[in-house]
Amino acid sequence: MLTGAxxxxxxxxxxxxxxxxxxxxxxxxxxxxxxxxxVSTIKGAGRIYQQTFVDTTER
Known part of the structure; x- marks a missing residue:
């Protein structure tokens, strides 16, 4: 239960x-x-990451 404050x-x-x-x-x-x-780790390459960017510019 929350107080008023x-x-x-x-x-x-x-x-x-x-x-x-x-x-x-x-x-x-x-x-x-x-x-x-x-994402994963590959031997000899190291860790694999996925970067995602969503462009918000209206056309």
Missing amino acids: QAAALECKQEDNAAHGEIETGHPSHLGPQDTFY
């Missing part, structure tokens, strides 16, 4: 995390989410 703090945090409008990018690959994922 804890509930108010959670509501305030939710407002801080909310999106406010849109972000416009003028150039491809200027802004986008990126993730790195460990």
Whole structure:
């Protein structure tokens, strides 16, 4: 059970995390989410990672 102060703090945090409008990018690959994922290990080569980037530029 949350206290009144804890509930108010959670509501305030939710407002801080909310999106406010849109972000416009003028150039491809200027802004986008990126993730790195460990795939495997290959003898003689070492660790293999996959990097993923999603371009958010509207066309």
